Amino acid sequence: MIAQVIAELQRILADKGEAHGPITADSLLLDGDLAIDSLDLATLVVALEEQTGREPFKAGFRMFTTVGELAALFDEAA
């Protein structure tokens, strides 16, 4: 799942024409290292939901700060 999250993030960043360093499981999503905002993050989540058919946020918002934490939420929802 982590590879899938990273691939989708790279696609979104490429789409925006934003350069970025290596993305790992420990990369923070919204601390400013990656040039993404709330709408990009929403796009990421919706794209992953479409691809996996899983809905980890069905019951409402849950906290996550890193790529790995987001991937874990999707793994849990399997």
Add this chain to the structure above:
Amino acid sequence: MSLPAAWLHPDFQLTDAAGTVIAVDLIAAATRLADELPLWGRAGLAATDTRAILIALLAAEARQTDLFLIRDASTGTEIGYRIEGEAAFEVAPDAPDGHGLVWLQTSGSTGRPKWVSHRPEDLRARIAAGQPHARWLLSYAAGGFAGLQVILSAAIGGHHLVAADHASIGDLAALAAAHQITHLSGTPTFWRAFLMALGTAELPLATVTLGGEAPDQALLDLLRQKFPTARLRHLYATTELGTVFSVADGRAGFPAAWLDKGLAITEHETLAVIRDGVQHDTGDRVARVGDRLLFRGRLDAMVNIGGVKIWPEEIEAHLLQLPLLRDALVTPKPNPITGTILIADLVLADPDARAAAEPLIKAHLALLPRAARPAMIRYKTALPTGQTGKKLRVP
């Protein structure tokens, strides 16, 4: 001339990208501007960022000049321009000179905002003085209604306002920690992102305010857990009525008991607000769950994306201006960050021309405000239709 700036508290401080200014400096700048205003003939003022807005508010009021606050910096001009001849003001109202009104832009799906005027004294009427030595961070666009309320709250209360116009969420979280912010108001979308960006950093928040969208219980619980001593409240407001109520018990929705107090439910199960004996239908659907009324989206097709009101059909109409598209369906999809996001299903006139069409579609969507751009595009050979031949709107 001297300014009748009685509302600007002498202890007020503003920190923005250009540094820190204090009340006396703002008054000096506004006095210079007010002195220049008569030289410009029929003048209005335009302002986008926090510092310019405060200076313009003071000068415009002293001269009874109209002030236009611009939400999107790309269409704005800096303070000090005349209204006439500015391309940015094609959409500005034909405001009579000298009424001293403050004009705000309402958000729109397709970038043609409407102007709404307010008397400056009405904008200030709802501001409470608040605690001394409060430190505010501005999360809203400075030139919008919510942003102006925060700016005025800090200016009238004599507080410290940190306003990093157009900062990223990561920068806002860093500023909040650096300045040990005590008062913060934002949309639920802002708060989710802010919590994520803040990580384990601690903030001495005394007041946590949510507005612009209905928050879910999971978010309210997270905020309560992260800021256990803060006063947590969510506001319900409409463009026409302003703030209708404030909920302070940390629970989503509002108490059903309030239905006796100026609120009602219409036959369409939407919330109505009764003002001066007149019932105003808000179009916001509500459902009763136990002793609460919870918001359940809109009766009309409007969707709220991070606090911005969007009509998907307007996005479809915008897309269908492109001759290379045969059909377009834009539907909202719920998501945990911004509440809703848009998905576009597109049918190309020439299905084999996708590679050539994609950059043109992307460029055409880039003309729309950020929140109105579909987050995902799916290419289809045909759109689903109901028995009536109408496009199916259910996602």
